[in-house]
Amino acid sequence: MAVTTINKSVLGNGIRILTKKMPYMRSVSMGIWVDAGARDESADESGLSHFIEHMLFKGTHKRNAFQIAKEFDAIGGQTNAFTSMEKTCFHARVADEHLATMFDVLSDILLNSRFETQEIENERPVILQEISMQQDSPDEYVHYLCTKNFWGDTPLGRSILGKRENVSTYDNHAIRNFFQRAYQPERIIISAAGNLDHTRFTDMIEPLFNRFARFDSDEGTRPPLTWPERRTPPDHRTVNLHFRKLEQAHIIIATPGIAITDSRRYAFSLMNTLLGGNMSSRLFQEVRERRGLAYAVYSFLASYADTGMFAVYAGVAPDNVNETIRLIIAEMRNLKNKRISNDELVRAKEFTKGNLVLASESNDNQMVRLAQNEFNLKRQTPLKEVVAKIEAVTTEDIIELARSLFQLSQPSLTVLGPVTESDLGQI
Numbered sequence: 001m002a003v004t005t006i007n008k009s010v011l012g013n014g015i016r017i018l019t020k021k022m023p024y025m026r027s028v029s030m031g032i033w034v035d036a037g038a039r040d041e042s043a044d045e046s047g048l049s050h051f052i053e054h055m056l057f058k059g060t061h062k063r064n065a066f067q068i069a070k071e072f073d074a075i076g077g078q079t080n081a082f083t084s085m086e087k088t089c090f091h092a093r094v095a096d097e098h099l100a101t102m103f104d105v106l107s108d109i110l111l112n113s114r115f116e117t118q119e120i121e122n123e124r125p126v127i128l129q130e131i132s133m134q135q136d137s138p139d140e141y142v143h144y145l146c147t148k149n150f151w152g153d154t155p156l157g158r159s160i161l162g163k164r165e166n167v168s169t170y171d172n173h174a175i176r177n178f179f180q181r182a183y184q185p186e187r188i189i190i191s192a193a194g195n196l197d198h199t200r201f202t203d204m205i206e207p208l209f210n211r212f213a214r215f216d217s218d219e220g221t222r223p224p225l226t227w228p229e230r231r232t233p234p235d236h237r238t239v240n241l242h243f244r245k246l247e248q249a250h251i252i253i254a255t256p257g258i259a260i261t262d263s264r265r266y267a268f269s270l271m272n273t274l275l276g277g278n279m280s281s282r283l284f285q286e287v288r289e290r291r292g293l294a295y296a297v298y299s300f301l302a303s304y305a306d307t308g309m310f311a312v313y314a315g316v317a318p319d320n321v322n323e324t325i326r327l328i329i330a331e332m333r334n335l336k337n338k339r340i341s342n343d344e345l346v347r348a349k350e351f352t353k354g355n356l357v358l359a360s361e362s363n364d365n366q367m368v369r370l371a372q373n374e375f376n377l378k379r380q381t382p383l384k385e386v387v388a389k390i391e392a393v394t395t396e397d398i399i400e401l402a403r404s405l406f407q408l409s410q411p412s413l414t415v416l417g418p419v420t421e422s423d424l425g426q427i
Contacts, residue, residue: 007198014186018370020193028194029367031091036182038160039085047162048178050083058119060112096195142250142416149240154233193366249417257308267397273348322425340395
């Protein structure tokens with residue numbers, strides 16, 4: 001039986017390289033990760049991390065935007081990028097025989113992007129359209145409104161895409177300066193999973209990335225060695241209605257959550273599964289199956305380095321808003337006050353473990369897991385260890401966590417749709 005192995009190397013400048021050898025696969029997934037995201041932006045910089053994500057595919061000293069796309073297409077590769085609150089990632093997946101080409105292109109866009117003025121002007125309306133698309137998708141837009149309501153005017157409460165007025169003004173100077181401050185070697189991880197050899201992979205990376213030193217700013221002086229400290233924002237528990245003429249009302253009820261490294265994270269995940277994480281969850285069964293109030297109803301988690309949020313979403317007919325809110329809050333209170341059956345807990349654990357096993361067979365997921373474990377835990381956690389932690393969670397652990405988080409006397413409620421204050425009953 002083929003054995004998977006995990007290896008780590010650190011270059012002289014601090015860049016970390018992590019690989020997971022999965023010899024039974026015929027592909028390799030690779031990601032270049034930067035520990036910088038929307039949360040690290042000031043109000044005037046909001047949207048710059050995401051703008052840079054777009055611009056890195058728009059031309060280097062060796063390739064223009066079309067050549068970058070053509071080279072990936074020519075090898076049947078899949079490539080993309082994403083910006084989150086705390087991370088930016090550029091990733092690709094190719095057949096193992098094309099690893100060198102994938103690395104050549106991904107490294108080129110990170111090390112040699114030009115941020116040309118004309119390309120910035122060409123990409124600006126694309127990003128503005130992306131902002132419009134989010135606002136035109138109410139089931140997506142309400143999630144942004146929820147975080148804005150919950151975390152207020154702080155980096156966690158702003159849109160990753162940025163504000164229109166910001167995006168409309170960013171130029172080469174603003175983009176390059178932020179890039180030079182954010183993309184420093186000690187904040188970079190290169191992770192890969194699939195059919196590859198760690199030593200050969202590191203030998204490819206080292207000659208290029210070992211020279212990746214702290215950038216000089218446009219003025220020719222070295223940028224500050226420090227990166228803005230991430231401050232934990234207070235949560236706001238308010239009712240926020242956004243009136244819009246829609247067929248549905250989109251509801252999110254949010255409560256405090258926990259940090260991504262909190263020791264209670266396994267109980268947090270199981271609590272989410274029990275309440276609204278799958279089709280047999282309490283909310284899905286009560287709101288959709290028994291009452292027929294919503295097509296989509298689910299709970300979800302947002303966990304960051306130092307804080308988090310737990311929330312429940314439902315999309316319902318406007319006349320059913322009050323009933324749905326009452327049902328959601330009732331189920332959250334039930335989780336706090338009523339015992340969880342052993343059968344229910346076992347099902348939640350098996351669901352969670354099953355998802356972990358499926359993810360372990362995907363090299364895309366394993367590439368992501370390598371980087372996330374390194375960033376958050378500074379070590380790799382074996383699947384057996386994670387399963388043991390899940391198995392160790394008791395009903396008392398989940399109930400205690402629910403009692404500490406579900407402060408429902410004044411929940412954070414966000415509603416997008418044809419609902420006014422007079423329509424909203426007593427919560």
